[in-house]
Amino acid sequence: MIARRVVPWLLVGPALLLFVAVVLIPIAMTLLLSFHRWGQFTGIETVIVLDNWREVIEDPYFAEMFLRTFRIAVLVTVAAALIGAPEAYVLHRMRSPWKGIFLLIVLGPLLISVVARTLGWALLFGGETALVNIVLLRLGLVAEPVRFMFTETGVVIALTHVLVPFMVLAVWASLQRMDPRVDDAAVSLGAGRATVLWRIVLPQAIPGILGGAIIVFALAASAFATPAIIGGRRLKVASTLAYDEFLNTLNWPLGAAVAVLLLVALAAIIVAANRLVERRFAQVFE
Amino acid sequence: MAFLALEGLTKRFGPYLAVDGLELTVGQGEFVSLLGPSGCGKTTTLQMIAGFVEPSAGRILLGGQDLAGVAPNRRGLGIVFQSYALFPHMTAAENVAFGLEMRRVPRAEREARVREALALVGLAGFEDRFPRRLSGGQQQRVALARALVIRPEILLLDEPLSNLDAKLREEMQIELRQIQRRLGTTTVLVTHDQGEAMALSDRIAVMNRGRIEQVAPPHEAYERPATPFVASFLGKTNLLAGLVRDGADGPVFVLDGFALPAHGAAPGPAIATVRPERIAFADAGAGLAGTVAARVFQGSHWMLSVETAAGTVLVIRQNTGAEMPREGAAVGLTWSPQDMAVRRAEP
Amino acid sequence: MNRNGWIALTFHALFIVFILAPIVVVCVVAFTPEGFLSYPTHTWSLRWFRAIARYPEFVDAFFASLWLGLLSSAIAVALSVPAALAIARHRFPGREAITALFLSPLMIPHVVLGIAFLRFFTEIGLGGTFAGLVISHVVIVLPFALRLVLASAAGMDRAIENAAVSLGASGLTTFRRITLPLIAPGVASGWALAFIQSFDEVTMTVFIAAPGTTTLPVRMFLYIQDNIDPLVTSVSAAVIALTVLFLIVLDRLYGIERLLAGRAVGQDDR
Secondary structure: OOHHHHHHHHHHHHHHHHHHHHHHHHHHHHHHHOOOEEEOOOEEEOOOOOHHHHHHHHOHHHHHHHHHHHHHHHHHHHHHHHHHHHHHHHHHHOOOOHHHHHHHHHHHHHHOOHHHHHHHHHHHHOHHHOHHHHHHHHOOOOOOOOOOOOOHHHHHHHHHHHHHHHHHHHHHHHHHOOOHHHHHHHHHOOOOHHHHHHHHHHHHHHHHHHHHHHHHHHHHHOOOHHHHHHHOOOOOOHHHHHHHHHHHHOOHHHHHHHHHHHHHHHHHHHHHHHHHHHHHOOOOOO | OEEEEEEEEEEEEOOEEEEEEEEEEEEOOOEEEEEOOOOOOHHHHHHHHHOOOOOOEEEEEEOOEEOOOOOHHHOOEEEEOOOOOOOOOOOHHHHHHHHHHHOOOOHHHHHHHHHHHHHHOOOOOOOOOOHHHOOHHHHHHHHHHHHHOOOOOEEEEEOOOOOOOHHHHHHHHHHHHHHHHHHOOEEEEEEOOHHHHHHHOOEEEEEEOOEEEEEEOHHHHHHOOOOHHHHHHOOOOEEEEEEEEEEOOEEEEEEOOEEEEOOOOOOEEEEEEEOHHHOEEOOOOOOEEEEEEEEEEOOOEEEEEEEEOOEEEEEEEEOOOOOOOOOOOEEEEEOOHHHEEEEEOOO | OOOOOHHHHHHHHHHHHHHHHHHHHHHHHOOOOOOOOOOOOOOOOOHHHHHHOOOHHHHHHHHHHHHHHHHHHHHHHHHHHHHHHHHHHOOOOOHHHHHHHHHHHHOOOHHHHHHHHHHHHHHHOOOOOHHHHHHHHHHHHHHHHHHHHHHHHHOOOHHHHHHHHHOOOOHHHHHHHHHHHHHHHHHHHHHHHHHHHHHHOOOOHHHHOOHHHOOHHHHHHHHHHHOOOHHHHHHHHHHHHHHHHHHHHHHHHOOHHHHHHOOOOOOOOO
């Protein structure tokens, strides 16, 4: 029957048409746009030139900005792994009903508006409500107030908060696949708690940590609202710069070049990381 | 007159030949089993009869009509799936009523037939239970009632008892057999369990690698297996390698000094198959000499593993209360010539 | 299973403080009686919640977000269900590539999507329209719906549908009477997750929302860019409260980790 071959295409057809029309074509147009010329008075000229790409690659301002973007993303990824993975393990070992309650508390913020969560950090970092510095000074951890607003430190802390639930989720999922009796087996063979953690649990959690790291890194490198609010107008990252070029300077071709470069760099890093993870941990992934 | 006929039925999945030119006829009211190990093509055959898988070649005839081009929902077959495939969001009665609803049977008649079908499988009073609140055996019965209530021309059973525990499985075998006899529904069972196939079927089709090796009533297939595969798959059997020689009263099969008449066998290296329950202990010094390596008591019978010059021989003896040889005891084994099938050894 | 030791529990307590602090701070500051940002040390006041009503830009933006979320998630689910069934049930050329395309909005930076949509909609004359917003939101929330529907379709025993067919049900009847009721939990949670993703989206929307079609997160973001005052904290607190309510309901119905992981993670207590 020919009908059987047509059925899946009829089913995916509507969504496929939409995605071709509204994802593939616009992205191709953006790529094209990055090669167009822009003038203060002429606007966008539909010619193919390399001006924007030359500017993005040669101007040290862009190099610094991309370096900052990826530096922040790396720091956020490391911080998220360092606090998210242990938290996932703690949650994994909890009992009902605490497990469910804390899972909700830890993962729930993913669904709360990023703007609202970042506003919270802006309140904690600056002005009359700067609780963070009050606590740090009270505890004697610092001698004078630390500047968080408009600094990379502030952006990293706030972004870690925004993205750490993804790490917890990824590690939690990999811990769930573990057979709890394997721990018992290790203990029965004479392993102590630290040894079980280091030799048995961690190796099994690593695929989850790496999977979570890829997600956190990608989202941190392309984050917009948090760096825009905490970083302010001067501490630019790739997304906020592209936003400025589009909506303030109105130099769309240059903004498109920045965005395309971000997309390409990110895609390259994610594909490379995925390859590495898959090759190194092929056996662990079932 | 064949009611269901498979003619040259073939299914290829890419280069893999899952079912290879199957020929089988099933008479009206007959119970036929497709028996074989997993991957032998029996389930694919069933799926082709049901219409879920399209044959690559060959025909399926039902009452003389070719089923090719008849949609699976128009074939009018009742199927009991291995996983039961009950509709989890419907009660037992709703499950059974579904097929009648599809046939637009009027409500009053529908309700009566559902009640009747559930009573037939011994589930009267369970009408409003949801599947997850039924035991495995009860779910199995609902699945059977659901398949039977539409009065199918053929009942297809796909490993229906494999998810039940051993005791329940035996009870269900007997019940299934009684229900099938009473209704006279033509039935095709797919199973890998030779005990189940022998207990239920009028005839067994033993399948191996996409082909049928033998079609015969259970007793006949067991007693006179057509191929070594059938012999080893249907029950336990001993394969003994020896030599056929011409003796004074015709050919004899010789095994480590023990000789038995083998009528019609050609001289040369040969393999004899003997069922373990047909082997008896001979008087001292006679028969095939061996040592008891292990013995296992199984209630109604004993199982003994005897080391001989021809290899390990399995012996099953009825428990009559008589003393059995202990482990390490020297014994002689013997059997009657008609309990032995002798085949030329393949080089 | 062993309980956590005191080191683990101390770490856990600090982690929870870290997670909750910014959210709690917003909610507390929102109750300040003062005209500037401060903690309500003496009395709690609702004055800034009452003030929201006097700023129609927030109220309008809330309703814009609500309709946008409802519409785009409904369309996304309507497209996801058949697509997920095709992907889960059929083997066809390009299946992997198509799945990757459908999930790609999860990995493409939303800034890039925002720019791409801005350019595209301007070219085809949908720039700044509500229709443009809906189309773009359908694209970015579809992966969330698709993953959940896919998980429930893949987890379903194919034999159940075959059973219905063998009993005489047509393809459409089987879908309506058997398949749809069985994947309903996945469909419902996919819809809920898609809705909330649309409701919260800011990065992409900030590029294509026009003054008349601004959503609530975009309005909040633009407001914060100018200045932070108690008004925007009370709006944020209201959004947080609504989300938490929605979240608790979702968790009761489906389980938060299954919702976010996009697959069944397994039994809760093993």
